Amino acid sequence: MDLSNDEVDRIFRALADATRRDIVRRTLTEEASISDLAHRYDMSFAAVQKHITVLEGAGLVTKHRKGRERRIRGNPEALRTAQTLLNAYERIWQGRIDRLDAVLADN
């Protein structure tokens, strides 16, 4: 795994917004174009586009071109990264480990 603090920051930051969590949820089961998604929220196309950029930067979704569309797909890998992190904190609390080296890189 081997994560930098910045990567972890980006993942949790991206998850700290209800619209973005909803985009992840939807695209985990079914990919969607940006306009598909933009229809669903009460904000501009550009705002949704920005949310998707944040999610992409955190690795929580991927984009791929499909004609004139960009299809967005949720990436369960990044979610598992966050889960692993939280599990590590849980193990710290249980006293079974005292460091995060197994998960975090040294940079």
Next chain:
Amino acid sequence: MDLSNDEVDRIFRALADATRRDIVRRTLTEEASISDLAHRYDMSFAAVQKHITVLEGAGLVTKHRKGRERRIRGNPEALRTAQTLLNAYERIWQGRIDRLDAVLADN
């Protein structure tokens, strides 16, 4: 569990900062005063105090008075809340559930 979006926002937001994650990590195994913690980071006492306020607002740590000190203790309960959330997304991806009602409140 029954969480509002705002509560979830606050938890993930609080976790999206390396200093705050470190405070949680330390105080999960051993409580500490604010000055104890402030010593450890290269920033002002007030800055650390603010990070602790953010963590407390998210329920990730609790404060309790001990003489002139305030002891900070990590709260594994809030961590488990985040874990539960992420597990729900995992189950969505696996097609085993398609909603988050079990975890999220309707407000």
Next chain:
DNA sequence: TTGATATACAACCATTTGGTTTCATATTAG
């Protein structure tokens, strides 16, 4: 070819965030 649709991107704005310094107050130690 032309018009409609899908996306990208820039400029702008208000609010929030993460830091600072400073001052006030409470508590403990001598």
Next chain:
DNA sequence: CTAATATGAAACCAAATGGTTGTATATCAA
């Protein structure tokens, strides 16, 4: 009592965030 320590809280600041509108470009449909 007095000095030192621990905390709280305000005022301030730069940068980031989350939204907007407007414009440009690419692709599809008729």
